[in-house]
Amino acid sequence: MGGSDGGAAGCTVMRPPVGGHDEPVRLVAYDQRWPAMFEREAVAITSAIGPWITGGIHHVGSTSVPGLAAKPVIDIAVGVADLPRSGCRADRRRVRLAGLGAAP
Numbered sequence: 001m002g003g004s005d006g007g008a009a010g011c012t013v014m015r016p017p018v019g020g021h022d023e024p025v026r027l028v029a030y031d032q033r034w035p036a037m038f039e040r041e042a043v044a045i046t047s048a049i050g051p052w053i054t055g056g057i058h059h060v061g062s063t064s065v066p067g068l069a070a071k072p073v074i075d076i077a078v079g080v081a082d083l084p085r086s087g088c089r090a091d092r093r094r095v096r097l098a099g100l101g102a103a104p
Contacts, residue, residue, distance in 0.1 A: 037074050
């Protein structure tokens with residue numbers, strides 16, 4: 001898995017796995033800290049690109065399901081009104097999100 005963000009043991013927030021897609025999948029028991037980790041990331045994303053968010057910020061994937069064993073990666077979906085039209089500022093937003101450790 002990618003690097004740790006200092007959160008739940010072994011949990012990576014928004015970082016892709018290192019070395020490609022052939023790494024073994026590791027599942028861990030549900031961690032009650034995952035919702036709080038998502039909330040912290042949502043605040044950071046809002047700070048970085050808030051004006052362009054129109055569809056909310058959502059905790060998605062297996063870590064969003066209470067009690068479910070999951071890959072220890074917090075998946076986040078962010079809605080924007082029109083991705084192609086927002087492209088005029090994409091480079092600036094990409095830099096802002098990259099500073100958060102975001103995967104494309």
